[in-house]
Amino acid sequence: xxxxxxxxxxxxxxxxxxxxxxxxxxxxxxxxxxxxxxxxxxxxxxxxxxxxxxxxxxxxxxxxxxxxxxxxxxxxxxxxxxxxxxxxxxxxxxxxxxxxxxxxxxxxxxxxxxxxxxxxxxxxxxxxxxxxxxxxxxxxxxxxxxxxxxxxxxxxxxxxxxxxxxxxxxxxxxxxxxxxxxxxxxxxxxxxxxxxxxxxxxxxxxxxxxxxxxxxxxxxxxxxxxxxxxxxxxxxxxxxxxxxxxxxxxxxxxxxxxxxxxxxxxxxxxxxxxxxxxxxxxxxxxxxxxxxxxxxxxxxxxxxxxxxxxxxxx
Numbered sequence: 001x002x003x004x005x006x007x008x009x010x011x012x013x014x015x016x017x018x019x020x021x022x023x024x025x026x027x028x029x030x031x032x033x034x035x036x037x038x039x040x041x042x043x044x045x046x047x048x049x050x051x052x053x054x055x056x057x058x059x060x061x062x063x064x065x066x067x068x069x070x071x072x073x074x075x076x077x078x079x080x081x082x083x084x085x086x087x088x089x090x091x092x093x094x095x096x097x098x099x100x101x102x103x104x105x106x107x108x109x110x111x112x113x114x115x116x117x118x119x120x121x122x123x124x125x126x127x128x129x130x131x132x133x134x135x136x137x138x139x140x141x142x143x144x145x146x147x148x149x150x151x152x153x154x155x156x157x158x159x160x161x162x163x164x165x166x167x168x169x170x171x172x173x174x175x176x177x178x179x180x181x182x183x184x185x186x187x188x189x190x191x192x193x194x195x196x197x198x199x200x201x202x203x204x205x206x207x208x209x210x211x212x213x214x215x216x217x218x219x220x221x222x223x224x225x226x227x228x229x230x231x232x233x234x235x236x237x238x239x240x241x242x243x244x245x246x247x248x249x250x251x252x253x254x255x256x257x258x259x260x261x262x263x264x265x266x267x268x269x270x271x272x273x274x275x276x277x278x279x280x281x282x283x284x285x286x287x288x289x290x291x292x293x294x295x296x297x298x299x300x301x302x303x304x305x306x307x308x309x310x311x312x313x314x
Contacts, residue, residue: 001052001083003092005037005060008053015039016046034064041071050078059092066100072109076116086117094130101138107147115154124155124162132169139173145182149189158190166190178217181226188233198238207238215248218269222252228271242279249276255294256287270299277307281314288314 002008017039020027030038037060044054058075061068079089090113097106114122128151134144152158157166167190173183191210196203211234217227235242250256253273255265267273273291281288289311296307 001055001088003056003059005040005053005056008056010040010053010057013040013043016042018042031064034061037061037064041074045070045074050081052082052084054078055082055084062096066096066103067105069105072105076109076112079113080117086113089113089117090126097130097134098137101134101141102143104143104146107143111147111150111154121155124151124157127151128165128169135173139177139180140182142182145186149186152186152190153193158194163190174217178220179224179226181229184226184230188230188237192234192237198240203238207234207240210234211240211244215245218248218252222269223271225271228269228275232275242275242282245275246279249273249279253291255290265294267294267299270295273299277310277314281310284314 015036018030018035037057041057041061044057055075055078058071058078061071062075065071090110093106093110093113097103097110100106114127128148131144131148131151134141138144152166155162157163167187170183170187170190173180174187177183191206198204198207211231214227214231214234218224218231221227231245234240235245249272251272252269253265253267253276255267255273273295277288277291277295279288280286280291292307292311292314296304296311300307
């Protein structure tokens with residue numbers, strides 16, 4: 001089918017003009033193209049028409065206003081009654097997504113398309129390639145990451161062998177940018193998003209593996225919050241004691257080696273110091289209060305009130 005609306009005949013359609021009421025608070029000045037196409041769209045929606053020319057009009061309106069959520073809803077409803085194929089629609093969506101990468105409605109529509117018009121499992125490999133291409137343009141595009149998460153959950157990509165492909169993808173993203181918090185979040189979702197008994201051999205092995213993975217990333221950038229947050233989340237999710245990372249944290253934040261106040265302690269990471277504070281506070285050691293006070297007074301003063309509260313509570 002043609003996406004260009006002027007390839008179709010609309011002479012029998014009486015456009016429905018925009019009605020903002022008699023005294024709009026803030027009247028919007030639309031250009032002539034938008035007035036013409038949206039007027040035809042309203043008329044076709046009013047009559048409930050499902051045809052190639054109706055689909056072409058939705059394309060025209062979306063090109064002018066991709067945030068028009070009503071036209072997206074109309075398009076998905078009429079699509080099965082047009083000559084458009086799923087493959088053609090996906091290709092069209094890719095071009096729209098590349099032109100408007102921050103528009104979440106495009107990806108919502110794409111998920112609706114896969115679930116409503118594809119029998120069985122769609123071409124997941126093609127979807128993953130599409131997502132990766134979008135993320136190459138903007139590696140922290142929230143809407144694209146959300147869509148990838150939906151793919152993982154909807155099509156069981158957290159189970160073997162698909163999980164290996166998914167982890168390889170995340171690893172590539174982290175190799176490009178070790179500070180990509182979106183990629184770290186996705187990795188956690190893939191590995192720990194499904195409820196599981198942390199005491200099983202599989203989960204124990206997974207926890208050990210991911211602790212090692214996070215440590216390697218921290219070694220590359222000790223004060224990068226993302227892998228530290230990931231490490232803390234893995235420990236909490238798998239009920240792993242903070243004791244297992246004590247020596248590792250001390251490499252980056254050791255204020256306990258000497259009582260000589262004239263010696264400047266080695267603090268390479270405030271996040272390591274915070275984790276040590278949590279560890280020693282749980283042990284009811286005075287070192288916990290020392291760590292929190294150091295964060296409040298010098299190493300993370302922007303959150304001084306929080307660290308002071310933690311120090312008083314430990």
